[in-house]
Amino acid sequence: MTRPTSRDVATAAGVSQATVSLVLGDKWHGRVSARTADLVRETATTLGYRPNLAARNLRLGTTRTALLVVPALTNEFFARVYTGAARIAAEHGFGVVLYPSPDGTGPARDPFASARAALDGVIASSMAADALHAIGGADLPLVMLDSDPTAGRAAAHVNLAMADGMRQVTEHLLTLGHRRILHLASAIDSWTFDIRAQALTTHLTPHTELRTVRAPLTVDGARTATEAALAHPHDRPTAIICDDDILAAGACKAARRLGLRIPQDLSVTGFDDLALATAVDPELTTVHLPAERVGEQGMTALLAVLEGTPWTAPDIPVTLIPRDSTGPAPTP
Known part of the structure; x- marks a missing residue:
């Protein structure tokens, strides 16, 4: 036919x-x-x-293709970001190419012989703007997701209300009576984790003890770091605030190995609300990050930039989801 x-x-x-x-x-x-x-x-x-999009693109001189750069494909958060971006892109006749940076949050190499010829724009999630210099040159439109809004050459930014998420976690634990807190922080040096650390310090009460331990963003790395932090019973925290659900899963494993009950002896919180949060037992109190919404807004922002329309939007709200991994601070 x-x-x-x-x-x-x-x-x-x-x-x-x-x-x-x-x-x-x-x-x-x-x-x-x-x-x-x-x-x-x-x-x-x-x-x-x-x-006939191919013929139309030749006439317009555009590819109707966006590149989404992420630090890794193994994290569920970035898969959800892609899903949201691809949904909006499809509604406008665009495609999205997903590209995991070979060096994580570090410098990303250009996957194309000529990004300018292959792409209309770049969306980068949880990356530093200066890590993207090799992609597309200075003239390719760039939208940054979950990144420092004051840095780099990005034409638009889309951010989550990370600081408010950490505020919600902190106030939740303080209300439960916790005054000795361990921050299990990601060892990855990035804006998104720096913001969480700053917010945690800001919202603690004057008489709260805070200790910070950094760990690789893996379950085993978090377990090892937590076991070392909990090794001495006399100065153990009553709660652990984790930068990510993956770190929280490792913290829970460490607690069980040390014979500690969650939440009776130790409360644990995460960040992201990955599927992992309800797979562990007890289920994890965590901050829900609407990752698909991040991807949707990122693609919407890129389309606006390509049309020459200024794009701004408030930070996307996040929500604390209390579950069974947190409870009242144990009696001294």
């Missing part, structure tokens, strides 16, 4: 090919009546017409 063309749509609708192009390119406002636009769209749907 021959694939219908724009000429076929024009003939069936009784309009010119130029009108079909305007309507299907969403450039008809003020130039074609709404009634005619509806007729063209209905006719195209009836005929099963699909625009």
Whole structure:
């Protein structure tokens, strides 16, 4: 069966090919009546017409492709970011190429012989802006997700309310009576973890003891670091605030190995609300980060930049999800 063309749509609708192009390119406002636009769209749907994107891109000089750079594919958060970005991209005839940086949050090498020819823009999640210099040169539009809004050459930023998430965690534990807290911090040097550490310090009460231990972002790395931190019973914390659910899972394993009950002897909190948070026992108190919403806003921001429209938005709210891994501080 021959694939219908724009000429076929024009003939069936009784309009010119130029009108079909305007309507299907969403450039008809003020130039074609709404009634005619509806007729063209209905006719195209009836005929099963699909625009030849390759030919259109050659005419426009664009690829309708965005690159999403993430530190790793093993973290569920970044998979959700991609899902959100791809959803918005598809609604606008764009594709999204997912690229894990070979060096994590460090410098990302250009995956293309010529990014400028292969891409319309770059979205980078939880990366430093200066880690992206090799991709696309200075003229390729860049949207940064979960990153320092004051740094780099980004045309737009999309951030979560990370500081508020840590505030919610801290106030939750203080309300439960905890005054000796261990911060199990990610060993990854990045803005998103720095913000969490700053917020934690800001919201503690004057008589609260805080100790910080850094750990690799793995379950085993977190378990090892936590076991060392809990080795001396006389100065053990009553609660552990973890930068990530993965770290929290490692902290819980360490507690069990030391014979500590959660939450009766030790409360543990996470960050992200990954599937892991409800897979552990007891289920994890954690901060829910709407990662798909981050991806959606990131792609929306890139589309706005490509259209020459300024884009700003408030930080995306996050929510503490109390579960069974936290409880009242144990009696001294």
